[in-house]
Amino acid sequence: MSEAVAPAIPRADAREPIAATAQRRARPGRGMIAGAIIILVLIACAVFPDAAAPYQPNAFDYRALLKPPSLAHPFGTDNFGRDVLSRTIWATQIDLQIAIFGTLFPAIFGTFAGALIGYAGGIVDTLFRRLVDLFITIPFLVLVIAIVAVLGPGLLNMYIAVSAINWIFYARLMRAEVIAQKRRDYSDAGRVMGYGAARIIFRHLLPNAITPSIIYWMTDMALVILLGSSLGYLGLGAQPPTSEWGVLIADGKNFMTTAWWMSIFPGMAIVLAGIGFSLLGDGVAIWLGRRK
């Protein structure tokens, strides 16, 4: 999502002795482990919501309307007496689906397109740079909203809108990396040996240039979850009664003064997912950096 920043490759702090840095890098960082645990827990919730959630997500209980958090309902209940914890757990399915479907096509298509553009150069590259300028100028969210406005609200149309724009950011990263790799000797060597463009791009340049895209993909999943929940909140993404974190928060906004738990707890799930993906992303960045 959003105007992509090149993922910061974490550097060791300048004042740290080199030996300590090397030692710290030798094993996966604490951050990466924490991130992996968070994501695994979320995946478990998404795959086995029945086991994880104490109640059915859409079970009405008119004897327990708008009840504050208690032992029976740790996150409280909503205006239909539905258990907020259970709904938050069931929503994990939809939000992780958003993270995957919102990034899969952009990551694959953008990576290939960026490699081809970077290799081709010339007029193709110039046209692509103009396109990037254009997409930086229209706010990502505004553009997605404009496309969803035409296609109509809903998850599928949201995926289409996000995919139509998001590939640009992967292509931009890949293009820059391929241009840098293209100048290296091994690329020339391949050409001298008479390899075709396809072989040079896909067998040689792509594997060497793909690291930043993989790292960005992690961050992007967090960004797309934020975007998806924002659209859900606005009523343009997942549609009620589907449990989606943004939709759950929107459900609670009319009960802000009387039942704060309806919005606050589902939001914490979004924050948790965001932190999980970026810790994992930072960890992967360090890990891949070490392997190189």
Added chain:
Amino acid sequence: MHLLHILGRRVLQILATVVLVAVLMFALMHMLPGDPAQVMLGDRGSDAAIAQLHRELGLDRPMPVQFWEFLKRIVTFNLGESVTMRVPVVRLVAERLPNTLMLTAMAATLALLIAVPLAFVAALRPGSKADGAIRAFSQVSLSMPVFYIGLVLLITLAAGLRWFPVGGIGAGFFQDLYYLFLPALTLALSFSAILLRNLRGSLIEVLQAEFVNFATAKGLRRRVVLGRHVLRNASISTVTLFGLHMGSLVGGAVITETVFGIPGIGRLMVDSIFSRDYAVVQGLTMVLAIMVSVVFLAVDALQALLDPRIAT
């Protein structure tokens, strides 16, 4: 002279962008299955109304002619008429743009007031407890969607402590400042996290530069070294980033306005989607793109001022 040259090129780029956005919006409307007039009027469209809009939009003429007419209307700021409110889109924009501009300006200012001091504290002692806390703060802010930050602030500071109104807009400038403070803080918290991360990194880098040692060695006071030499050099990349992320600030404003019920163009856009008022959605997308372009222009100028190497 060189500065003017750069800015001139930028203005041309803005015009190109506006035309491209127009092409995009035009294509989007015409890629739809069915008749644009029917889509724009939706359920409200009687046969007569559809036929009239057909003539107004020139839908009976060939596609290139239609596009030319469309461009001519855009250039003359004729963004069409709202189908639901029966007023020109330009007037709706004129009424609401000031609120959005004030919100984003306040948010940008607050974001800098949060990010710059915290980045200094973090960068002067990397690895310290304060640095850790500041990095945790920016990590959490980055993982919070804007609408959630807004709701948390509303629940705690407005509904709970009653320090601020729960939404809407005041009468007059000073009341606006008060009403818009919480929405601006919402936007600023998410925006400052992006700036903070970057500024901390470039500050650490600049602090190691030789000219900093030299400035200290020649006996300048710490404040002068930090303020004049370090901040100025570290802020160049932050200014770039500020411009690049202007889009997320404006996008965030759309959501913030909806959360706080502020009558700005962001909220108008969301409302228009639900009332299927496409002329308004189209027009607002253009306006928001122009808004971001103008900030890009300002950022270019500021960069040239901060770093004379860029302008020469």
